[in-house]
Amino acid sequence: MAHAILLISCPDRRGITAAVTHFVFTHNGNIVHADQHIDDQRNTFFMRIEWDLEGFALSRQEIFAEFSGIAGTFEMDWRLFFDDEVPNVAIFVSRHVHCLQDLLLRQQAGHLRCRIPLIVSNHQDLREIVENHGIEFAYFPITPETKLKQEQQEIALLRKHDIGLIVLARYHQILSPGFVQQFNERIINIHHSFLPAFPGKQPYARAYEKGVKIIGATSHYVTAELDEGPIIEQDTVRVSHRDTVDDFMRQGEDLEKVVLSRAVRLALEHKILCYQNKTVVFD
Amino acid sequence: MAHAILLISCPDRRGITAAVTHFVFTHNGNIVHADQHIDDQRNTFFMRIEWDLEGFALSRQEIFAEFSGIAGTFEMDWRLFFDDEVPNVAIFVSRHVHCLQDLLLRQQAGHLRCRIPLIVSNHQDLREIVENHGIEFAYFPITPETKLKQEQQEIALLRKHDIGLIVLARYHQILSPGFVQQFNERIINIHHSFLPAFPGKQPYARAYEKGVKIIGATSHYVTAELDEGPIIEQDTVRVSHRDTVDDFMRQGEDLEKVVLSRAVRLALEHKILCYQNKTVVFD
């Protein structure tokens, strides 16, 4: 049976958890996961609650309607999902293939609950690989002059495919603020450094020049500020003076794949809440 | 203000979370942490809930009385703690000083909410260090013949100090089943290997002989079976062919200190539930 998932944030006060769990219980729901967090500094309450819909007394539409009352009382920001409503994901790539391949293989293995109907690229390099997977490959070359116009076409295509999540899998173009705004908290990027170290271009070469002993990768939601959006997941690996920039890149690929796929999985399972340019991750 | 902490496990069914959170809310409690877990295979529900007692309508004794009703309804195993009731901890040691020193320094720094009134040892080596900290050092040499009798004396001393948690900080004696039984889920050991690899004696030497590329440390509750109790925390560090057994020991000390102190801290904050010889750790 399908599960319902509620993501909630609101000012903290007495009775929120009791009200939410009582709502589920009253209508005969069986809670299978519940997690909450309170940010004391900001006096903000966060919750993720998931319940089995088998025998639940309300229809999906009724849940929206009924829960609105509770949400209003507590001034909640809230979103409701059903885990059998599988979203469509678009992956944006440039020339690097490793993250793309990794995501496609994980999706085929059933580790990512989504469809991937569309790959967008500003280069032609990966067309064949994509089409061999039976996926539409949309080529949008970008110049400073054509960017906004091309993005309008991309957005139209994304709308046509009803895309719920965009994954930038080493897409080496900065999206315009207008594009980002239309997909707020729905664009995930992988940056090949341990942010906030080495934002922007050539992070491996700069890490090498700096002589770091550990390299990292960071997945984050995309905001208007380059590489400054809320961090979802990070990981690191040791390097040494023996490693060249090429070794950094090669070892970094493994990090990038793992970090990006974890972030995408968390997003698809509705386990991430953003606030204050940070994330609460209920994993 | 003090917080109340409830640890609950029971057969899973509808309404547990609603009932518990409703109990807290009804009596004007403000939940500051709540975490739950359901083991699908065993159909078992686990919960840790912590609320602020400021303005709470029930006295501590009344909480026990009132909650018993709910607990009975759901067939709960439950324990209730108050975070201002700081337990007394006894540390058992042999000759290795690093874990002992580490725990004492952390307690002094305020990172472990406990008193440490008593150190027990089967050797005299660490007496001076302990007494320099102003702590009672109790020497109980153990032979196979004297073991049970000595343990009776130890138990009497532990009772006298009202010891709520025993930490075996590289104590190289096996406690008798009778001793263990009297402190069920209240004895934490550090084993200097990545269990279940290398239980028993000389784990570093055996790891060296085996040629492992990573060594570990494991903290666990002590049960009648040597090194077989529920695992609380583990960590690992890379080694190489260049490392000798002495290097394993030296690097292992850092692991042991971190892993043991994390486990003790989790226990003192009532974040651990045992079942099926495993732990649920609400960290």
Place this chain on the structure above:
Amino acid sequence: MAHAILLISCPDRRGITAAVTHFVFTHNGNIVHADQHIDDQRNTFFMRIEWDLEGFALSRQEIFAEFSGIAGTFEMDWRLFFDDEVPNVAIFVSRHVHCLQDLLLRQQAGHLRCRIPLIVSNHQDLREIVENHGIEFAYFPITPETKLKQEQQEIALLRKHDIGLIVLARYHQILSPGFVQQFNERIINIHHSFLPAFPGKQPYARAYEKGVKIIGATSHYVTAELDEGPIIEQDTVRVSHRDTVDDFMRQGEDLEKVVLSRAVRLALEHKILCYQNKTVVFD
């Protein structure tokens, strides 16, 4: 230009390094890497030395002949490789595809210096994926009765393809001692646990039952003893009570891929020396 690589082990005594480096220098070689290790307990010396053949005074055949004298003096076990002589690798698989796919993609990306002309399997499941890569898929179903006979066929096929390294990428059959003997130190396995914990079958399920807080993967050379050969590489990842056996498997796949591919890469770059059922890894 090509490089020559010497792997040496011998009883330790004065002058070995001087003799070897003098040999390279005298014939006008430029050392690009040199690493050595002495096992004090066993009084054994190990060395890996790599030099540029540009301008080297000896032909490849002459190197063999000339170095024999030094090798004899110091009672060396030694092997000589040239990095432009790319070996043929065969991968053995059963039904799990992730390690196979990972190795193929890495080889295509140029991260593994080898050819992969042959995949052997005791199941038909992965035939299509293999053949889509343009690689021969050899199906050898195994029963206790047919095992030795099938292995003879496999060996014939491996010889035909001049296979220098066999990689067991989740191949769920135990090779007979006779097979292993023919490919001594040339068969690498991935075991999906942190050995020596959980050798043999179902390591993830057993790790779950045990309640470990960290899972691992181990790559090792195959010997006649199951999961007991010299360990080449290991890695670990944290798990929690929230993770099911399926979660262990899914997260374990990432470990297996990284650990196995690192081991294969080290072997292909001639960076591993075995002794005493352990490895010296000059990475």
Place this chain on the structure above:
Amino acid sequence: MAHAILLISCPDRRGITAAVTHFVFTHNGNIVHADQHIDDQRNTFFMRIEWDLEGFALSRQEIFAEFSGIAGTFEMDWRLFFDDEVPNVAIFVSRHVHCLQDLLLRQQAGHLRCRIPLIVSNHQDLREIVENHGIEFAYFPITPETKLKQEQQEIALLRKHDIGLIVLARYHQILSPGFVQQFNERIINIHHSFLPAFPGKQPYARAYEKGVKIIGATSHYVTAELDEGPIIEQDTVRVSHRDTVDDFMRQGEDLEKVVLSRAVRLALEHKILCYQNKTVVFD
């Protein structure tokens, strides 16, 4: 018996290793460790070689004299050490005690080959702890006006104690360029972030604000640029949205202790070579 240790860097060319190892062998030395590295981009050769002085034909003074010839031929920067010449270390602290205590305990346990005759501080807080260890505690309060004068006094005291290595164990004062210059590559700092992220003040608070999922610590040689010197060692640990700034600090302390003590140990064992504001670490 004592060991000699040579640290060498020079332009790369044929014959360096052969010349150095031949030097040791000719005078009847037994090499116990040798490691080398070539930076292809900079065409620079680095070497660390350690040999047993038992039966060595040259006195210590003669080694200096004899080796000078080889060093001249290859334009080497070189330093010669003897592992029985144990250096004096001064530790600079402010108010945080954890790194200081950790270093003192490691030195007492024999894990750091040095004497620690002097602790310098700009605060009085740690006087008692230091003096309880029987170590001189020198108090130098610093204001912008007094800084240079106080540093002159510090330098005089350091000279008096023949200090070979200065460790800044959470010393919250910036040393003047003149001070740093006098102890070039002999001042090690611990910075409580994963540099180059969060240099300067309050790194934990800034990491918290940024919402990172991993925090780190970095030990480096001190140069005139704040937190910009050659990195010796780094390590990281995972954090989550549940961790407060205090949790970052507490968990960070464990990182700081391990990272700083590793760096100090590497320096004391003469395993670090600096170049291009980076380090080669022969561990």
